[in-house]
Amino acid sequence: MAVRREDSFFKKVFYAFQERSVRSQILITFFAASFILACIVMFTTNIFRKTITTVGESYQTNADLDKYLTLLSETQNAMESYMQYRTFESIDKYFHYEALLEEAAQKLRTNPSAITVQQKEYIIKQLSSNYFNLSGNAIAARRSNNNERINMYYNKTVECYSFLREEILSLNMMYFQSNAYTYEMNKAGMTVVINTSIVMMFSILGCAILLIYINISRIIQPISTISTVASKVAERDFDIELFNSTRKDEIGNICRAFDAMIISIRQYVDTIWEKAKKENELREKEIEMRALITDAHFKALQEQIKPHFLFNTLNTGAGLAMMEGADRTCYFLEQVADFLRYNIQHPGQDATIKDEIGMLDNYIYIMEVRFGNRYEFIKEIDEEALSKKMPNMILQPLVENCIKHGLKDITENGKIKIEVKINHEKNETEIAISDNGCGFDPAIKEKILAAKESGGTVIVKSDEINQNEHISTGLINVIARLKFYFKRDDVFNILDNEEGKGTTFFIKIPDV
Numbered sequence: 001m002a003v004r005r006e007d008s009f010f011k012k013v014f015y016a017f018q019e020r021s022v023r024s025q026i027l028i029t030f031f032a033a034s035f036i037l038a039c040i041v042m043f044t045t046n047i048f049r050k051t052i053t054t055v056g057e058s059y060q061t062n063a064d065l066d067k068y069l070t071l072l073s074e075t076q077n078a079m080e081s082y083m084q085y086r087t088f089e090s091i092d093k094y095f096h097y098e099a100l101l102e103e104a105a106q107k108l109r110t111n112p113s114a115i116t117v118q119q120k121e122y123i124i125k126q127l128s129s130n131y132f133n134l135s136g137n138a139i140a141a142r143r144s145n146n147n148e149r150i151n152m153y154y155n156k157t158v159e160c161y162s163f164l165r166e167e168i169l170s171l172n173m174m175y176f177q178s179n180a181y182t183y184e185m186n187k188a189g190m191t192v193v194i195n196t197s198i199v200m201m202f203s204i205l206g207c208a209i210l211l212i213y214i215n216i217s218r219i220i221q222p223i224s225t226i227s228t229v230a231s232k233v234a235e236r237d238f239d240i241e242l243f244n245s246t247r248k249d250e251i252g253n254i255c256r257a258f259d260a261m262i263i264s265i266r267q268y269v270d271t272i273w274e275k276a277k278k279e280n281e282l283r284e285k286e287i288e289m290r291a292l293i294t295d296a297h298f299k300a301l302q303e304q305i306k307p308h309f310l311f312n313t314l315n316t317g318a319g320l321a322m323m324e325g326a327d328r329t330c331y332f333l334e335q336v337a338d339f340l341r342y343n344i345q346h347p348g349q350d351a352t353i354k355d356e357i358g359m360l361d362n363y364i365y366i367m368e369v370r371f372g373n374r375y376e377f378i379k380e381i382d383e384e385a386l387s388k389k390m391p392n393m394i395l396q397p398l399v400e401n402c403i404k405h406g407l408k409d410i411t412e413n414g415k416i417k418i419e420v421k422i423n424h425e426k427n428e429t430e431i432a433i434s435d436n437g438c439g440f441d442p443a444i445k446e447k448i449l450a451a452k453e454s455g456g457t458v459i460v461k462s463d464e465i466n467q468n469e470h471i472s473t474g475l476i477n478v479i480a481r482l483k484f485y486f487k488r489d490d491v492f493n494i495l496d497n498e499e500g501k502g503t504t505f506f507i508k509i510p511d512v
Contacts, residue, residue, distance in 0.1 A: 037204055040197050040201055041197075041201075043197070059179050062175050062179065065171060066172070068104050068168065069168050069169070069172075071097055071100050071101040072128075072161070072164065072165065073165075074097040075101050076135075078090055078093040078096075078098075079135050079139065081093075081094075082139060082142060083138065083139075083142050083150065083154055091139070094135075098136075102132060105128045108121045108122070108125035109121040116174070117171065117174055117175070117178070120167065120171040120174065121171065124164065127160060128164060131160045131161060134153055134156045134157040135153075137153040138153035222245075222247075222254075222255065223251070226254060226255065226258060229258065230258075233265075242262065243255035243258060244259065332365075332366070350389050350391065351389070351390060351393075352386060352387055352388065352389060352390070353386050353388050353390060353420060353431070353509075356393075356394060357379075357381065357386070357395070357418075357420070359392075359393075359396060360395050360396055360418070363396050363399065363400075364399070371403075374411060374412060374414060375407060375410075375414040375415070375416055376414065376416070377416050377417075377418070378415060378416070378418070380417070380419045380421070381418075382420055385420050385421065385422050385429045386420075391481045391482065391485045394478050394481070397475060397477065397478050398433045398475070398505045399416060399418070399433060401475050402416050402434075402435040402503075402505075405437070405438075406437030406439070406440075406502060407435055407437040408437070408438070409437075410436075410437055413436075414436065414437065415435065416434070417433070417434045418431075418433050419431070419432040419433075419434075427510065427511045428508050428510045429509040430506070430509075431506075431509065432504050432507075433504070433505045434505070435502045436497070436501050437501075437503070439496060439501070439502060439503050440503040445494050448475075448476075448479065448494065478492070479492050482507065486509070488510065490508065491507060491509070491510070492506070492507055492508075493506045494506070
């Protein structure tokens, strides 16, 4: 039963591996081989490191004993120098090395042992303790100039030093032999580990190459079939058998995409005739639209006859008034004719501020004749600004709006001011048309400014407000044409007068 479970588990893993994408299969194979190789390298490196550490630690005992022997020799030399010359330098050196030697002796074994090496360490520690006592007594006797004690302790110190030195050298040799044996054992183990690691690395590498080769073969074989089918499709042969692939990797996706493409081409061929019929219907509708446009142009030309007829009639009336001696009536008709001529000759064309002011003078004269002294027109014009370009028929609708809406309830002392000046700091020409009337309705103003800020078209429906609040379509036309002409949204604004009475239409003409 255990074998069957293992087989079932490995089969599941294999099927799960095959269901993944081709890229994933190659990457999994590569990373798995790389992981195993990395583990082998890490294992081998760890063995090397441990072996080198073991060898280093083994020979460290020899190094420690050599250092201990050196400190012992320096201590003995310092003591003998003091015993002979009794100098401060020698006694200072003795105490220095003696302290270091005692510190090193603390690392030696303090209890007896049946093991030879450890017992040897215990003997050296005991001899070192005797040496410290004897050398200290010899130094003390030399300080007190007790010759009898000097000779006794000095001779015992030299004898203890000799025994201690021989024991240290003996232990050092024992450590050396043990470390050499350990080194040879580790060297043999390292050779086995290296050979095994090399064999395993090449085996894993061979398995990885074989697995990659199998995956590449699984990719190339269906690609060859796809290439053959693609050649048939290029020859416009769409009656081919579909792949109907069940693979879940990229090859399966390509086969399914190719099947979908073939089906789509077949459907496209089937719908070409329907599209052709629709195109014929569209052509017929286009012919009808052209006929309607031609008819609209014809009617527009007919409508143009009416203002020309009115213009000619005004000129005829002006001539009759002149013949009859009605000079004021003649001048009035001439101003109306000039105003009408400006509209007929410059529809949708560019104009200068000078042209607009001239046309505005004609309009103001007509209004003065119509309303008498009801309104006062004030003009402050900067002559340098007269040559600036702007759309035509901009100023007259603004003045008309002031008269019809701003000053509609004023019967006397109405004022309309037209200012034109150049703002050199901002490189623009500023036009302000203001009145002292009832002001602009806040709701309508909010709609206009909101549409202006958003960059949309200004639309105010007449059914949204009553007749008394109706805003002329001329103002809407002015805003839209200014924005379109200058390609900017900040060229027009509606302001309340600083005095709190009336409205100011503000236009900015940027210098191009």
